[in-house]
Amino acid sequence: MSLPRIGLTAVTREVSGTERTLLNAAYVRAVVLAGGIPLILSPLIPPDQAAQVAEGLDGLVLTGGEDVDPAYFGQEPHPRLGPVDRVRDALELAMFREAWSREIPVLGICRGIQLLNVGLGGTLWQDIPSERPAALTHAQPDARDARTHTVEITAGSRLAQALGTVRCEVNSFHHQSIRELARGLTITARAPDGEIEAVESGAGAPWLLAVQWHPEEFHHHPGAPEHGLFRALVQQATLRAGAGLTGSVRVPE
Ligand code: MN
Numbered sequence: 001m002s003l004p005r006i007g008l009t010a011v012t013r014e015v016s017g018t019e020r021t022l023l024n025a026a027y028v029r030a031v032v033l034a035g036g037i038p039l040i041l042s043p044l045i046p047p048d049q050a051a052q053v054a055e056g057l058d059g060l061v062l063t064g065g066e067d068v069d070p071a072y073f074g075q076e077p078h079p080r081l082g083p084v085d086r087v088r089d090a091l092e093l094a095m096f097r098e099a100w101s102r103e104i105p106v107l108g109i110c111r112g113i114q115l116l117n118v119g120l121g122g123t124l125w126q127d128i129p130s131e132r133p134a135a136l137t138h139a140q141p142d143a144r145d146a147r148t149h150t151v152e153i154t155a156g157s158r159l160a161q162a163l164g165t166v167r168c169e170v171n172s173f174h175h176q177s178i179r180e181l182a183r184g185l186t187i188t189a190r191a192p193d194g195e196i197e198a199v200e201s202g203a204g205a206p207w208l209l210a211v212q213w214h215p216e217e218f219h220h221h222p223g224a225p226e227h228g229l230f231r232a233l234v235q236q237a238t239l240r241a242g243a244g245l246t247g248s249v250r251v252p253e
Contacts, residue, residue, distance in 0.1 A: 004058035004237035006036035009092050009112075011065045012043050012085065026144075026216040027063055027109075033219055034230035036237060041095065043088035050094035059237030060099045062092060062112030064214060067176050070126055073118045078126035082175050093119050100206050105236035107229060108210030113199060114176050116210055122182030128175060128195070135193045138172045144217040148172055151197040151213070157188035158200045158209050162232040163225040170197070170213035177212060207236045 008031065010023040021042040031038040036059065045053060054060075067082040069089050096119040099106050108116045114124050125131045128138055140148040147169035153160045160166050168189075178196040181187060184205055189198035201208035215226030 002241070003035060003037045004234055004241050005039055005056060006031050006059040006061060006234065006237060007039050007041045007053065007057040007095070008061045009063050009088070009095065010040050010042055012088065023063065024216070026214075026219050027061060030216040030219040030227070030230045031061065031234070033227065034234040036230070036234040041091075043085065043091050045091055047090045047094035050091065050098045053095065054098035054102055054104060057099070057104055058241040059105045059107070059233050060095060061233070062096065062106065062108045062115050062210075064110035064112065064173070066111065067126065068111065068114050068118055068124060070124070073123040075123065075126070078131070080127035080130055082127075089115070100208075103206040103240065105207040105233055105240060106210070107233040108199075108208070109216065110174050110212060110214055111176075113196075113210035113212050114174075114178065116208065117178045117182045117185065117199065120182030120184055122178060122185070123180040124176045125179045126176055128177055132177075132193070132195070135195060136172075136191055138174050138177070138191070138195065138212075140172050142171075144171065144173075144214065145221065146171060149191050151189040151191055153198065154186075154188040157186075157198075158207075158232070159188040159198045159211070159229075162209065162228040164228055165225055168225060170211075171217055172213055174212055209233070 010021050013022050023040050028038045066085045069084040128135050153166045155166050185199040197212040199210050215229045218224035218226040
């Protein structure tokens, strides 16, 4: 049986004076460990080619990075909005739409949970510290794999099944978070301050799971529950590939 092809979105950065397409290798390692073939998608792919790209994928990971441009959810920029990349936003929104309409399973991580919420019509807090002053520190100064706040997870949710727990300590590197939840999504984890830390799609909708923390950073911890998130995505992508659905456009329910 062939392995499922998992697309991973990426960033554009200038390094040593040269523009590069980059991705934190932790995402790549996590997908490899879970049994998927990682395919890195440059933000420089023109959005009108998203359909063709989606034809070659069995699963999609929307990765972390910049703030989402508030123009995509109909708001003026907050004075403390972080750096945005409208080129990346456009490609990722197009890729997400293609994945959703083709029922390609999607795992959203950090910026990814925000991006897909916007893609489905929701909005974001643009600057948690000033807009939610009672919030915990969600931009931790600690190591990437340090667990700095808890999340309470809905029992019986896709997330709880994938992690094997209903309470988890997580890492936290986000400046934005979900404000108004998009229709079709269900909240399945919150931080103690009420911040939305995970969402998923309902029964009958395309498979979607998204978290506000960074599960990929635990790839080198063999017993970490976060491996279950990548295994769940790969399992769904394998099922879809095995059903011969790769490339076909299915009518959304
Ligand atoms: Mn957090």
